[in-house]
Amino acid sequence: MFSNTSKIFIFLLTAAVLLTQCATGDEEKDDEDKPGNEYGGFLTLTYARDFPDFSATVSIEVDVYKSGDVLFSSPNQVPYSGTEQKQIMEALVKIEETGTITVTSLSGTWKKIDGEEYLEINSNTLIDGTSKVWTWVENQWFQVLNEPFTLENPVEPPLLFSVTDASVGAGSTFGGTAQGAYGSATYTWTLTLIPSLVK
Numbered sequence: 001m002f003s004n005t006s007k008i009f010i011f012l013l014t015a016a017v018l019l020t021q022c023a024t025g026d027e028e029k030d031d032e033d034k035p036g037n038e039y040g041g042f043l044t045l046t047y048a049r050d051f052p053d054f055s056a057t058v059s060i061e062v063d064v065y066k067s068g069d070v071l072f073s074s075p076n077q078v079p080y081s082g083t084e085q086k087q088i089m090e091a092l093v094k095i096e097e098t099g100t101i102t103v104t105s106l107s108g109t110w111k112k113i114d115g116e117e118y119l120e121i122n123s124n125t126l127i128d129g130t131s132k133v134w135t136w137v138e139n140q141w142f143q144v145l146n147e148p149f150t151l152e153n154p155v156e157p158p159l160l161f162s163v164t165d166a167s168v169g170a171g172s173t174f175g176g177t178a179q180g181a182y183g184s185a186t187y188t189w190t191l192t193l194i195p196s197l198v199k
Contacts, residue, residue: 039064041193051183054082070108092136099129117163161191
């Protein structure tokens with residue numbers, strides 16, 4: 001039989017082993033949520049329309065560290081504009097769209113899901129613009145619309161990018177297309193990463 005002193009010693013030893021195992025397990029889990037390499041690259045948002053035909057791109061530098069920290073450069077506000085006329089059914093229509101794209105509040109989290117590495121990015125995007133529409137009536141343009149608009153987060157965050165896809169070819173993309181009265185608008189986020197470009 002063990003003495004009371006021996007029982008206390010065994011209890012304390014067991015507790016110490018369990019705490020060490022838990023701490024080691026937490027460290028391994030923390031390491032799983034950190035990249036095995038450092039990366040540098042770019043995150044871009046492209047806003048494009050097919051009528052009027054134009055595209056504009058916001059470009060942001062991205063640095064990913066082994067610690068799991070993700071840093072972004074401060075993106076500039078990007079202006080855009082497009083004017084085009086087209087025959088639609090029996091009417092000749094001209095559309096002009098002008099505005100700006102603003103991206104703020106960027107943050108990133110490195111994640112491992114089912115053994116695959118991902119970069120989850122949150123941001124806030126505002127597209128502020130004015131849409132003008134004319135129709136050709138009796139040998140002159142007649143304006144039927146002059147309307148300002150604000151579009152917030154056309155692609156709802158968070159954005160989840162595959163690190164494998166981002167590291168090869170054209171990068172990892174996330175976005176969508178919205179159909180309007182006179183054509184479609186496409187919003188595409190693209191992440192490209194190259195290992196060991198962090199200074």
